[in-house]
Amino acid sequence: MKKIFALLLTGVMMMTIGGCSKPASAPAPAADAATQTAETKPEEAKPEEAKPAEAKQLVVGYSQLGAESEWRTACTNSVKGEAETRGIDLKFSDAQQKQENQIKAIRSFIAQKVDVIGVSPVVESGWETVFKEVKDAGIPLVLVDRKADVPEDLYVCFLGSDFKEEGKRAAEEMATLLNGKGNIVELQGTVGSSAAVERLDGFKEVIEAKYPDIKIIKSQTGDFTRAKGKEVMEAFLKSDGKNIQGLYAHNDDMAIGAIQAIEEYGLKPGEDIKIVSVDAVKGAFEAMIAGKLNVTVECNPLLGPQFFDVCESIVAGQPVEKYIPSEEGIYRQETAAADLPSRQY
Numbered sequence: 331m332k333k334i335f336a337l338l339l340t341g342v343m344m345m346t347i348g349g350c351s352k353p354a355s356a357p358a359p360a361a362d363a364a365t366q367t368a369e370t371k372p373e374e375a376k377p378e379e380a381k382p383a384e385a386k387q388l389v390v391g392y393s394q395l396g397a398e399s400e401w402r403t404a405c406t407n408s409v410k411g412e413a414e415t416r417g418i419d420l421k422f423s424d425a426q427q428k429q430e431n432q433i434k435a436i437r438s439f440i441a442q443k444v445d446v447i448g449v450s451p452v453v454e455s456g457w458e459t460v461f462k463e464v465k466d467a468g469i470p471l472v473l474v475d476r477k478a479d480v481p482e483d484l485y486v487c488f489l490g491s492d493f494k495e496e497g498k499r500a501a502e503e504m505a506t507l508l509n510g511k512g513n514i515v516e517l518q519g520t521v522g523s524s525a526a527v528e529r530l531d532g533f534k535e536v537i538e539a540k541y542p543d544i545k546i547i548k549s550q551t552g553d554f555t556r557a558k559g560k561e562v563m564e565a566f567l568k569s570d571g572k573n574i575q576g577l578y579a580h581n582d583d584m585a586i587g588a589i590q591a592i593e594e595y596g597l598k599p600g601e602d603i604k605i606v607s608v609d610a611v612k613g614a615f616e617a618m619i620a621g622k623l624n625v626t627v628e629c630n631p632l633l634g635p636q637f638f639d640v641c642e643s644i645v646a647g648q649p650v651e652k653y654i655p656s657e658e659g660i661y662r663q664e665t666a667a668a669d670l671p672s673r674q675y
């Protein structure tokens with residue numbers, strides 16, 4: 331009996347060990363190779379004729395801050411037009427001058443896995459968190475037109491104007507118009523925007539350093555719009571009226587609004603009150619030709635070509651400068667009629 335049990339136990343053991351000896355992923359037995367048909371044998375397969383790889387279409391997300399001025403419209407048109415010319419898939423968002431809308435748009439671009447993100451920050455502060463999300467997603471970021479107060483490693487480059495230099499140029503032009511003496515009111519751009527902060531600084535620095543007989547008696551934001559510029563100028567005239575000899579406006583749109591307020595008050599803009607503004611949009615040339623504006627300091631909005639040059643360089647792995655300045659001039663009443671026909675915005 332014991333012998334029969336031992337024999338049975340030995341048989342069971344032999345079957346069990348035999349069943350585990352084959353690893354789960356044993357390679358197909360040699361016989362499989364013989365069943366391949368002729369046309370699929372690797373040594374005879376004819377590789378597809380190598381087609382040149384189609385260049386992948388560039389996909390760029392661009393958060394534009396708003397549509398508050400002629401300048402902004404020209405900037406948007408330049409970006410959209412250049413994207414179309416180059417066949418770039420542009421994801422465009424207009425934030426209507428609200429930072430929360432820009433942040434939402436940037437997060438949407440991250441979710442869409444775009445190749446590059448461009449941003450025109452409505453204000454300088456409040457960007458570090460979302461820019462870190464962009465960096466963590468491995469997407470390069472380009473600051474277009476305006477700056478953001480973030481560590482430099484969070485963006486590839488800033489593409490735009492030297493706003494402080496624009497403010498300095500405006501101050502020299504105003505001093506010439508006033509012969510170095512008089513009271514000025516100032517219409518500031520959007521509070522906290524790099525354009526407004528630096529245009530104020532540049533203007534103030536030159537006046538305080540070189541023109542002790544010129545005083546800035548009032549300074550308030552007109553938010554870069556015609557309507558607000560007119561409203562604030564009306565308040566300036568109500569409080570200081572004939573005591574104002576000059577107006578410095580951070581953009582042409584606010585200057586054009588202020589011109590309406592000055593005329594309604596009964597004074598002659600460009601004569602009783604000398605006016606210097608910034609941007610050099612067509613509306614400013616028309617006001618200069620009418621003798622109502624004296625000088626406009628150019629701020630170039632045609633940033634589309636430079637923006638997409640930067641995007642293409644980044645995607646191609648080419649080096650990009652941290653700051654790419656715009657080329658800009660100064661335009662005065664005397665040459666406005668001759669200049670206007672060649673203006674692009």
Ligand code: GZL
Binds near residue numbers: 398
């Ligand atoms: C300047 C730009 C400013 C313009 C305004 O680069 O950011 O914003 O000067 C515009 O006209 O609103």
